[in-house]
Amino acid sequence: MTTGDVARQKFWKELRLNTQARIGLDRAGNGLHTRDVLDLAAAHAAARDAVHVPLDAERLAAEVGRVGLGTPTVVTSQVSSREEYLRRPDLGRLPSDLSAVPRGAPDIGFVLADGLSPTALMRHAVPLVRELVSQLADSYTLAAPVIATQARVALGDHIAAQGRYRTLIVIIGERPGLSVVDSLGIYLTHLPRTGCTDADRNCISNIHPPDGLSYREAAHIAASLVSGAHRLGRSGVSLKDTSRAYAIDDAGQRELG
Numbered sequence: 611m612t613t614g615d616v617a618r619q620k621f622w623k624e625l626r627l628n629t630q631a632r633i634g635l636d637r638a639g640n641g642l643h644t645r646d647v648l649d650l651a652a653a654h655a656a657a658r659d660a661v662h663v664p665l666d667a668e669r670l671a672a673e674v675g676r677v678g679l680g681t682p683t684v685v686t687s688q689v690s691s692r693e694e695y696l697r698r699p700d701l702g703r704l705p706s707d708l709s710a711v712p713r714g715a716p717d718i719g720f721v722l723a724d725g726l727s728p729t730a731l732m733r734h735a736v737p738l739v740r741e742l743v744s745q746l747a748d749s750y751t752l753a754a755p756v757i758a759t760q761a762r763v764a765l766g767d768h769i770a771a772q773g774r775y776r777t778l779i780v781i782i783g784e785r786p787g788l789s790v791v792d793s794l795g796i797y798l799t800h801l802p803r804t805g806c807t808d809a810d811r812n813c814i815s816n817i818h819p820p821d822g823l824s825y826r827e828a829a830h831i832a833a834s835l836v837s838g839a840h841r842l843g844r845s846g847v848s849l850k851d852t853s854r855a856y857a858i859d860d861a862g863q864r865e866l867g
Contacts, residue, residue: 632788653788653789657786657787660726660728660730662692664692665732667757670735679752682722686761687760703765705765712753712754714773714774716750716773718775718779720742720753720755723757723761723765724783726784726785734794735794741829766778779798780799784815793816797812798811800845810844814835838850
């Protein structure tokens with residue numbers, strides 16, 4: 611190995627410490643090293659498993675129930691199988707039966723949806739909900755969470771209409787990739803209704819500590835968006851995340867000072 615090879619390996623090793631992406635991979639001739647090929651195959655298998663593993667709704671309901679918001683309601687979409695869920699996203703947006711959802715007209719309602727990664731929901735939903743409650747409960751009335759299986763984001767609009775939520779927070783498993791299989795997203799909609807589009811929502815993505823957004827930071831952003839939505843009277847493209855504006859301003863002042 612030449613001095614140039616050592617320097618190149620050191621360069622890429624330092625960069626890889628800052629990302630989960632596959633960068634600067636070594637080669638054996640025209641192909642990747644066997645270890646990298648096997649790692650890629652394992653990551654692909656993990657991503658497939660994260661999509662297809664069924665959500666343990668009973669266990670999740672028991673764990674969420676201990677957060678203190680009441681007993682969760684479990685609902686499902688019109689999808690009949692995981693294969694149909696992947697082929698028919700339209701059915702994942704439509705409810706099967708919502709008669710069990712309480713009609714309490716709270717300020718905020720939570721929907722915990724399996725989405726494309728039930729694995730992410732099982733790993734991160736409970737601590738995330740706990741953090742959201744700690745940052746929202748003093749200022750708003752909160753409904754008992756609803757757990758939705760075979761669900762797309764828009765299923766939350768139907769649940770919100772049934773529960774008469776003023777603001778809807780959907781916590782959903784995001785599409786797995788080859789670096790992360792357990793990432794959650796939050797979709798916030800103020801004055802939700804059936805027929806909402808993505809332009810009516812605000813999204814907080816990449817929630818999967820320790821490598822992604824922390825529960826506390828995600829909840830802080832969500833609380834800031836809820837406050838802004840209630841002042842503005844709407845969410846979506848008209849509502850901007852200003853949760854870190856003061857922190858950035860303070861850092862800038864310190865640099866200037």
